[in-house]
Amino acid sequence: MTIGDHLREWGGLPAYTFPDPEKDAENQAAAVRSLPAADSVAWRIAVDSYEAPESWEDAFARFLDTVDPGAVRAIIVGSWTDAYENRPDGAIEAIVAAREQLPALRAVFVGDIIGEECEISWINQGEVTRLLEAFPALEELGVRGGERLEFTTVRHESLRKLTVEAGGLPVTVVRGVAASELPALVDLELWLGTSEYGGDSDVDDLAPILSGDRLPSLKRLALRNSEIQDVICAAVASAPVVARLDELDLSMGVLTDDGVAALLGGQPLTHLTSLDLHHNYVSSELGARLTDTLTAAGVELNLAVDDADEDEDDDGSVWRFVAVGE
Known part of the structure; x- marks a missing residue:
């Protein structure tokens, strides 16, 4: 499966793509007049994936000159040129440099790129923790793409949702997240992936997350899209953090009867509001149990x-x- 649709919302706001520049001045003026209020949408800023007529940074500068940046609550970084070989360092730095202009910013997603623009495992990423360091009030951070992704160990008092x-x-990313101090984090979602595409963590690297010691507010944990989903289930079956969760998501991976048997034989999960195991290889017998x-x-x-x-x-x-x- 490939990702075929752009984000429809981020930060609790509907996504809205900031328009490309129009050649006709009258049409451009009309487009600007019809823009939504700066605080009413998550602004998706993107350029063509190949041979873009302007850089992402230029598009962002145009955005800041067009809307009221002081009211902007959410930004979605869409495609930057040649994401299959270029990191979004310029985009991240441009947002960081504009931090004084963006006092209301609470949610950022870096890499809202679909398969026809660049497949997920080809997306080059950057040092996304620069955004956490620059915006101490940021509440949501999302990232798509693992190639060259950096997530250094941080302490952040406000972050409530982290999606990778x-x-x-x-x-290195899994360990960076696991070692971070995120006392306000309610929702953690990691797509661990496969070794074929650089997913080289193992269940031991998840131990600090499963202990919950650094995540006292966590209510939703999603460890998804993993080729070692059965091993993760075995660890989750006795993980201290599970007793505090409302939602547990172990979907999208290679989950078999072994993983379900581990869940059935582990700590009770009846306190959960939801357990997501979709996309699985579980027999009807174990599924029924x-x-x-x-x-x-x-x-x-x-x-x-x-x-x-x-x-x-x-x-x-x-x-x-x-x-x-x-």
Whole structure:
């Protein structure tokens, strides 16, 4: 599966793409007059993926000159030119440099790029923690793409939601997130991916997250899109943080009966409001056992198979795939 749609919302606001410059001055003036209020949308700023007529930084400067930057609450960084080889360092630095102009900014997403622009595992990323350092009041940070992504250990008092989407998440990123002090974080979502696309972390790297010691406010934990989903389930089955969660998401990965059996044999999950396991390779027997256990307690369970796919070699070896790889 590839990502085919841009974000529809971020920071609790509907996404709105800041318009490209118009050749006709009259049309350009009309486009500016029709723009929504600066604080009513999440502004998506993007340029063409290939041979863009302006740089992302120039588009952002035009944005700051057009809207009231003091009221802007959410920014979505869309495509920058040649994301398959260029990092968004210029975009990140431009936002950081404008921090005095953006006092109301509370949500940033870096890399709202769909498959036809650049596949997720080809997206080059940058040092996204620069945004956390520059905006101490930031509440939501999202990132798509794991290639050359940097997430240094930070302490941030305000961040409530952190999402990192990747076909393969580098171990340095997982360890950076796990070692960070995020006392206000309510929602953590990591797409761990596969080793084929750079996902080289293992379950031990998740231990600080699963202990919950640095995440006292966490209510939703999503460890998704992993080729080691069964091993993660085994760790989650006894993880202290689970007792504090409302929502647990272990979807989009290579989840089999072994993972479900670990969940059934571990700590009770009946306190959850939801457990998401969609895209899985679970048998109907184990699925029924889990369903009977959780739905009787009122837990919303998603066991949809979706597009889970597997191949069999001539020697009988079975290959199973995560939901989002390349």
